[in-house]
Amino acid sequence: MRTLQASTSYSIGISSVGPPAPPTRHRHGIVAQGVVEPTEKSVEIMRKFSEQYARKSSTYFCVDKGVTSVVIKGLAEHKDTLGAPLCPCRHYDDKAAEAQQGFWNCPCVPMRERKECHCMLFLTPDNDFAGQEQTISMEEIKETTANM
Amino acid sequence: MAASCCSTALFSFSRPNTSYGVVSSSSVSLSLPQQTHQFGLSFRAQRRLEARKSVRVSCIGDNKTAAVTGKSWDKLVLDSETPVLVEFYASWCGPCRMVHRVIDEIATDYSGRLKCFVLNADNDPRIAEDYDIKAVPVVMLFKNGVKLESIVGTMPKEFYVAAIERVLAS
Numbered sequence: 001m002r003t004l005q006a007s008t009s010y011s012i013g014i015s016s017v018g019p020p021a022p023p024t025r026h027r028h029g030i031v032a033q034g035v036v037e038p039t040e041k042s043v044e045i046m047r048k049f050s051e052q053y054a055r056k057s058s059t060y061f062c063v064d065k066g067v068t069s070v071v072i073k074g075l076a077e078h079k080d081t082l083g084a085p086l087c088p089c090r091h092y093d094d095k096a097a098e099a100q101q102g103f104w105n106c107p108c109v110p111m112r113e114r115k116e117c118h119c120m121l122f123l124t125p126d127n128d129f130a131g132q133e134q135t136i137s138m139e140e141i142k143e144t145t146a147n148m
Numbered sequence: 149m150a151a152s153c154c155s156t157a158l159f160s161f162s163r164p165n166t167s168y169g170v171v172s173s174s175s176v177s178l179s180l181p182q183q184t185h186q187f188g189l190s191f192r193a194q195r196r197l198e199a200r201k202s203v204r205v206s207c208i209g210d211n212k213t214a215a216v217t218g219k220s221w222d223k224l225v226l227d228s229e230t231p232v233l234v235e236f237y238a239s240w241c242g243p244c245r246m247v248h249r250v251i252d253e254i255a256t257d258y259s260g261r262l263k264c265f266v267l268n269a270d271n272d273p274r275i276a277e278d279y280d281i282k283a284v285p286v287v288m289l290f291k292n293g294v295k296l297e298s299i300v301g302t303m304p305k306e307f308y309v310a311a312i313e314r315v316l317a318s
Contacts, residue, residue, distance in 0.1 A: 035239045067242035074240025088240035091269040091281045118283055118301055120243045 038076035046075040046085060053107055054134040059122035063131035066144040071121045073145060075106050089119035212252045216265035218272045226293040231315050233264045236286040243302040244285040250305045289315045
């Protein structure tokens, strides 16, 4: 699968928006079980990006905006800790190296090439879970992730 | 509680990730396209409606199924006399929460015949790497310490049930 990267330009990745922030937390060794909340600033950046990219790619958010909200927060958390919005729906041996490499930074290569988002953030209209919206408010994100 | 608030939530027949989400030769995710054709359009349209209705009633974060960790893995999974289901997930994986709800239902439906656990791959990288976890969610089924099934992605409940029945009958 990694051979795909040769044919791909990374220039439109969201990571190009600003200089990557240095990692602020150690991800190895003893890891706290609790989920760390992303900064509101990064959530807002990823929220706007998601709306723009949905319009640009003619895809729609999940009918369950809770899924959308969790993924947006996951992207924001990775942006905070890794400096890039690495896909939160994968497991990585080395997150920092993956973020640097870029294949799974949102919008990932499968999304850009084939509109495949297994995180269900960007759904094509024929997907059973696709809703009809390309917008999500900060309030919706807060509301649907309030009891996490 | 979860069983009553989220039934029939998962009918994602046009799931997008079959091409890169496979973890092992025993993975069943590749057989989904055939199933899609088999059901035909009217079934699909009906399911779509049901899916839309039911996912509105969301109980994200309300996970009932017990967790397994690297420490308890051998005892709870490999040494279990009852077949075991494990859902691998990541902290901020939206679709994993949909699968959680289905697994919660399955845990109730198969009480006494199947033990169900969830494992946070972020917190237990060693186990995740041992089982080559890439895309999440991944649902694995174990019997007598052996992994028999591996399902990658967000699937309809029936899909998991079919795999469980195969394992129980084996």
